[in-house]
Amino acid sequence: MMGEKFICKSSLSVAPLLTALLTVGALGWSEPVRALEPLQESMGDRIKASNNNQEFYNQARAALPEDFYVLYRIVERLARANGLDERPWRLRLSGEYEVNAYASELNTLTFMAGLLDQLHGDTAALACVVGHEMAHHTQDHIPTMVAVQTQMGQLMAEAEAEAIAEIQNAQRQQAATNTIGSILGSVLGSVIGGSTGAIVGGTTQAVLGTMTASQRQQAEVRAREIYEQKVAALGSEYSAVLQSQEFEADEFGFQYLVRAGFDPQGCVRAMNTLDQLEHSRLPSLSHPMPAVRIRQLQALNTAANVNALTAEGTAYLRQSSQPLKYGISRDGVSLRIESRYGSSGGFGFPD
Numbered sequence: 001m002m003g004e005k006f007i008c009k010s011s012l013s014v015a016p017l018l019t020a021l022l023t024v025g026a027l028g029w030s031e032p033v034r035a036l037e038p039l040q041e042s043m044g045d046r047i048k049a050s051n052n053n054q055e056f057y058n059q060a061r062a063a064l065p066e067d068f069y070v071l072y073r074i075v076e077r078l079a080r081a082n083g084l085d086e087r088p089w090r091l092r093l094s095g096e097y098e099v100n101a102y103a104s105e106l107n108t109l110t111f112m113a114g115l116l117d118q119l120h121g122d123t124a125a126l127a128c129v130v131g132h133e134m135a136h137h138t139q140d141h142i143p144t145m146v147a148v149q150t151q152m153g154q155l156m157a158e159a160e161a162e163a164i165a166e167i168q169n170a171q172r173q174q175a176a177t178n179t180i181g182s183i184l185g186s187v188l189g190s191v192i193g194g195s196t197g198a199i200v201g202g203t204t205q206a207v208l209g210t211m212t213a214s215q216r217q218q219a220e221v222r223a224r225e226i227y228e229q230k231v232a233a234l235g236s237e238y239s240a241v242l243q244s245q246e247f248e249a250d251e252f253g254f255q256y257l258v259r260a261g262f263d264p265q266g267c268v269r270a271m272n273t274l275d276q277l278e279h280s281r282l283p284s285l286s287h288p289m290p291a292v293r294i295r296q297l298q299a300l301n302t303a304a305n306v307n308a309l310t311a312e313g314t315a316y317l318r319q320s321s322q323p324l325k326y327g328i329s330r331d332g333v334s335l336r337i338e339s340r341y342g343s344s345g346g347f348g349f350p351d
Helices: 017-021 053-063 066-081 113-118 123-138 142-191 194-259 266-275 290-300 303-319
Strands: 089-094 101-104 108-112 326-328 335-337
Touching: 053 066, 066 089, 066 108, 066 123, 066 194, 066 303, 066 335, 089 113, 101 123, 108 113, 108 123, 113 123, 123 142, 123 194, 123 266, 142 194, 194 266, 194 290, 194 303, 266 290
Parallel strands: 089 108
Antiparallel strands: 089 335, 101 108, 326 335
C-alpha cells in the first residue's frame, strides 16, 4: 500500500483516533468498486491475433474504459519485463476519492479514484505505484497486513466493550439517582406545594443530565486511552516489520518500473504527491515518512543500477514478447490480466 489506513469499524468515537495513528490503502475490501460493462466474451479473445503488438494495444484501448486501459498497459508491461507473467493479475477500481492504492486477496490490485486523478497523465508515477503494490504480492506481505488488521479490529472491540461497560455503570447510577430525585420531588411537592416541588425536581434532573453527559465523555476518553495503549503495544510488535515491508515494496517497485522502461523519477513524483497529503507526516504504524522513502528511492536511482535493470528488463521482454490477454474476472468487477500461459491461446489439453 502506498499509504494504507487499516479500517476498523466502531460505534463509538474511538475511530477518529486511527487518523493520528495510522495512514492509508487499506486492507478494506468494502469500498465501492467500479464494475466493468458485461461482455459476451473475453475482451482479449475478441481481439484478433496479430504479429503487430501495437495493433493489439490499439484495439484494447478502444475496448476498455480509460482507467482500466492505462492500468492494463502498465501491469502487462511490468509483468512481462520482470518475469511476473507466470500468474494472472486482477485490477479493481474504487470510487472512493482517496489518494491510495492497495494490494489484497490473491494478486489483486485496487486503485482509488483520488490516486488516479492526482497521477493522471503521469504514467511513470502511476507505474511506480502499480509496481509497489505488485511487490506486496511478490514479497508475500499480505499475510502480515491481514494479521495486523485483524488485531486492530480486536483492539477496537475491546475498547468499545470497556467504554460500554462504563456507560452502563453510569446509567445504573443515573437510574438510582433518578429514583431518589423523583421521591424528593414528590415529597417537596406535597409539603411545599406542587409548583415549587416541580421546580426542585426539574433542577435535580438537569443536574443529573449534565452528570450523565460528563460520565459518557469520560468513558469515551478512557476508551481512547486504553486503545492507545493497546495500539502502542501492537506497534512495538509490528511497526518495524510493516515499515520494512514498505521500504522493500518501494525498492522492488522501483526495479519493476525501470526494467519495464519507465522514467525512474516516476517513483519520486509519486512520493511527492503522497507527501502533500494532510496526514502524510503523522506518526504511522505501517508507513515510513514520505521524505525518508524519497531519499531511499533517490539512492537507488544511479546510472549503474538503472542500466543494469534496463538490460535485465530487455532480456525478460525478449522471452515474453507477446502482449498478455485480458478479460473480465468472474467476480464481474475486476479486470483479469492473463498469465503468459493463459495468453497462449486454447486450453492446453494434451492430445
